[in-house]
Amino acid sequence: MLLFSALLYIFRSELFKCAQVTLGISLIASGGTFNIAERIRNGCVEDYFSFLGLFLFNVWDIMVMSGILVLVFYITLLKRR
Numbered sequence: 001m002l003l004f005s006a007l008l009y010i011f012r013s014e015l016f017k018c019a020q021v022t023l024g025i026s027l028i029a030s031g032g033t034f035n036i037a038e039r040i041r042n043g044c045v046e047d048y049f050s051f052l053g054l055f056l057f058n059v060w061d062i063m064v065m066s067g068i069l070v071l072v073f074y075i076t077l078l079k080r081r
Helices: 002-012 019-042 059-080
Strands: 049-051 055-057
Touching: 019 059, 055 059
Parallel strands: none
Antiparallel strands: 049 055
16 A cells, blocks of 8 residues: 555656656566566566575566665755755
8 A cells, every 4th residue: 555655646746747757666566566476477576587596586576676766866866966
């Protein structure tokens, strides 16, 4: 519910007119959608990449994290101006 509220705020604000915000939201939405689709299709989400043997990721997780990083960096830079 919190994520939905945050996305609704971004869609209704001036931030959505920026390409970086659109890219970040698109990455998060598509990564999440494909994660859900894989879970429905396979019954689980398979992890393909190992990071230092500690963390396991799949392509969709990387898309979601990339989208979050784009939004955080953009909003951080925007507040500095």
